[in-house]
Amino acid sequence: MSQNDKVEVIIVGAGPAGLTCAYSLAKRGAEVVVIERGEYPGAKNMFGGIFFSSIMEKIFPEFFDEAPWERFVGKRKFSILAGKSELAFDMMPSAFNEKPYNHSFITLRGTMDGWLAKKAEGAGVSIITDYCVSDFLYEKGKIVGITSGSGDEDNLLADMIVCAEGANSILTEKAKLRKKIDPERRSIAIKENMRLPQNVIEDRFGLAGRQGAAFEYFGEAVQGLLGNGFIYTNKDSLSVGVGFSLSDFIKNRNGKNPNDILEDFKSHPSIAPLLKGAEIVEYMAHMIPSDGFDSLPKLYRDGLLVIGDAAGLLNTSFFHEGVNLAMASGIYAADTIMEARRKNDFSSQTLSLYEEKLKDSFVLQDIKNCKNFLSFLHKNKSLINDYPTLMNDILVDYFRVSEKPKTAVKKEIFRKVKKNVKFTRLAREMWGAWSNLI
């Protein structure tokens, strides 16, 4: 690259957001360069994870037959660990076990990001890897290019730049679109990829063919922190991890680090048998945004749009949707850039169309709908800590085999509940849960 190299659009970050935006632009004739700091797309990335593929399948109808997904999510479990006990809600809906498989596919980023990158390249996108953007270049307040910080010969200029840098949004901060991130607005997640033979996985989890299981664990799984543990079945490995709010680490002083919590989770009597014999092949860490509707960054400025996790566009509710919102924001950004290109006007006034498009779509509507989800749980920890334990105790008492008459057992349970639960508070919390969580 020479100092004066200029392209139409530069996209920083080859994740689902950046690659989708690049593909969508290139398909419509724009000249696009994607810059990725990793050695290959996916090298720096990790997620749970379930790829919610409805948008992917609209863009790439061949997704189902071609993409390197591991298993479709045929079985789901939401479980509460309390002490050494488990209480779970298990589901295997027939509708999720036939096409389109509820658009939910367990995947690994290493293979999926590479597949998406190939699709983008096929549409004419150039991807430059091993290039880390250290800052944007400015001219009269407009963002006009990128630099790696190691000399002018690496600089690249463009009419438009799209920032798709993900959750650790350093460039977005440098461009003054957001303030220093508050620890309440990010979770840390760590994950192990554990190899286990395909037939063992299928026998152990009761899976047929390419059916897969996605298990989420709450309560003791993360020791009272706001977050959860998870197990997802890949073809011949398991994704096992825990994730929790960073702010809880400031308040919680029990001194355990994320790896200790993961190890405790893995040795829980409900979890350990599922992992028996599995060999750890990789250990990874990543942040998850939880900006929420009221703390989203500014999404544009002259010459720049921010998409995906960098823009905090993640549904922080039970649904944990990230990749589909990232891809949707990439498409809306591409639509906006095509409009700006037609007008030859890349000012923030034209680019504000991007935010309008997001507002009209499920992206910002869903994020708005769950805007109180995390703050509500932060304030009402009993919902994730005390009630699950109590519920477990109640069920244990109820089902315990003894010579006590059942009416006496019921009375005892009622006394226990009365002692532990303030009903007015419970009613308030349940109402809060209904309006903020669902």
Next chain:
Amino acid sequence: MKTLEQENKQNKKLSIEDKLFLVKNKKDKISHITINKKICKKCQHKACLIVCPAKSYEENHGTIEVAYENCLECGSCRVICTDGAIKWENPRGGFGVRFKNG
């Protein structure tokens, strides 16, 4: 016959060091993390010491030190350091972790 607990203990436990050994990592000579140690002196929570999944942070005789070579690039220390003592840049292109599975 083993008890349930003994049976479960059979799962091999790896230390953080062992786990980090599994991660492909091209280590740079230049640190991508710098700490303003003066600020740390006044820090109330020192959460960097517990949050890091690579246990990169240590306190030695009252000063905070970071073994940047072990970093998994999650960025959590940068966010959790509410006093802004940590200056964290992405490792230069071509350096740092290289996840295979993700």
